Amino acid sequence: MRPWLIITICITLFSPFISQAEPYPEQRSNRQLAVTVCNDYRENNRLPCFVSRNDCPRGFEVIERFTDSSGPTFSACRDKRHERPRLSMPPGGRFAGKNPQLLKQFDRLVSAIEKGQVGRSMHLPKASREQLGHFFSAIDLTRIKLVYSKALANGCFTDCRQIFCASGDQVNAWTDPQAPVLSIRLLHQLAHVERCEIQGGRERFVRTWLKHLPDEVFNALDRGEAIDTEMIHFAMYMESHANNRAESICRRLSCERE
Structure with a gap:
């Protein structure tokens, strides 16, 4: 059999498989990254998430958008309705018995922490905002204040757009304009800021x-002592959600683990 005939037969046999192959396999990378984010979000938060070409549709929020790889842009999208509390609760519902003085007590706590502020409020540098903007699209990162307060004995405490920390070195590391540090603790606090915005x-x-x-907590305030942040009890779901968000983002940013 002539060589050219053998080549023709081989091309004829394998052409269907060649035509079905992905002509630009690298174009799938953005979609695969978005799928990974959605899988993590669904697993950690037990909330719906889906992948969309380009932007998320109206009513949905971008968790992360992938444009770096060649090929089309894909976004991981979550339904914001699942993140918001119900507008009304039935009698005897979960929060019906909430202490009406709790908000006033919280205001008193924040006021004491603000009085313990040392130095001026700091902001996230541009480099950090650019890295985190893909993950925290629901919040304006330029409006977040990071504060060192001697009123705290340990850790950090978040009051929506204000993040107070017991360590001045910690705040300086996060806000260093030349070499800012991205740590899992910072991501945890930003998840609380995000939750406050979503909550309304x-x-x-x-x-x-x-x-x-x-x-x-208030006895310590009366005695002029620093506050142990471990005594400020938020719902376990909110803490676990912040931990999961921080862990998921940290894996993709290779942040510092403290």
């Missing part, structure tokens, strides 16, 4: 998620 503001956030402020 500070008052609804506090009434929905703050569970208890023990007397010892």
Whole structure:
């Protein structure tokens, strides 16, 4: 059999498989990255998520948009309706017995922490905002204040757009314009800021998620002592949600783990 005839037969046999192959396999990478984000979000938060070509449709929010790889842009989208509390609760519902003084107590706590502020309020540098903007599209990162307060004995405490920390070095590391540090602790606090925005503001956030402020917190204030942030009890779901968000983002940014 002539060689050219053998070549013709081979091309004829394999051409259907060649035509079905992905001509530009690299174009799938953006979609695959978005699918990975959605899988993580569904697994960690038990809430719906789907992948959309280009932007998310109206009523949905971008968790992360992928444009870096060649090929079409894909976004991981979540339904914002699942993130919002119900506007009304039936009698005897989950929050019907909420202490009406809780918001006033929270205001007193924040006021004491603000009085303990050392130095001026800082902001996230541009480099950090650019890295985090894909993940926290629901919040304006330029409006977030990071504050060192000697009124805190440990850790950090978030009051919607204000993040107070017991360590001045921690705040300086996060806000260093030359070499800002992205840590999992910062991502955790930003997840609380995001939750406050989604919730519809500070008052609804506090009434929905703050569970208890023990007397010892205010006794410490009266004695002029620093506050143990571990005594400020928010709902476990909110804390686990912030942990999951921080962990998911940290894996993709290779952030520092403290």
